[in-house]
Amino acid sequence: MDANQITFDSLPRAMASLFDEVKQIKSLILESSTGEPGDQLLTITETAKFLHVQKQTLYSYVSKGLIPYNKRAGRLYFSKNDLIDWVKSGNKGSFDVEVEAKKIIIKRKRKGGSHE
Template sequence: MKEQEINFDSLPKAVGLLFEEVKQIKSLILETSSKEAGDRLLTIQETAEFLHVQKQTLYSYVSKGIIPNHKRAGRLYFSKNELIDWIKSGNKRAFDVEKEAQKIISKRKGGSHE
């Protein structure tokens, strides 16, 4: 690769190229470290595609503590192996949420509106 002289006018382009290279390096490091451990870390987008849900649904699961996740530098990552185990174990927490909703409804003043 030919080195170019960086001056004030070419600085935005140089920073953009540097940003892309850092992103690629980070991606390779995450991929390599995951392969070495026999696991793979997924981004929010990859996890949404893997689980066939919307990203907003994933954010909801994370905020409710329903789905296993890892947060690093403000970004969410999901272990593919942990997701597979979570799927296999069944989402028992969803039933708890339903129970809590029924408790709230039964405590509502004014009775039932059925």
């Protein structure tokens, strides 16, 4: 019998080994896909933990375009380096009352509100 041959008795151990190898390969692919040395991609759960926010808050940030993210196969990923830069940049943009008022008016018009 070949030493690499899997038997019924060794199947659970072989499957566990296979799952571990797939997990390691996935991790390596995610880390190397950013193209930046030392960068890594985080899942939504890992990002929420890293930023100390709820997942719902992250989904809100993504929908509003407030946070840098990547979407692959329906899943959200976040570059750790991009997140660090995003946090460091803070909200340094100036607040323009006229621009913000126009945004509110446009939103209300879409919802059928009156402004006259």
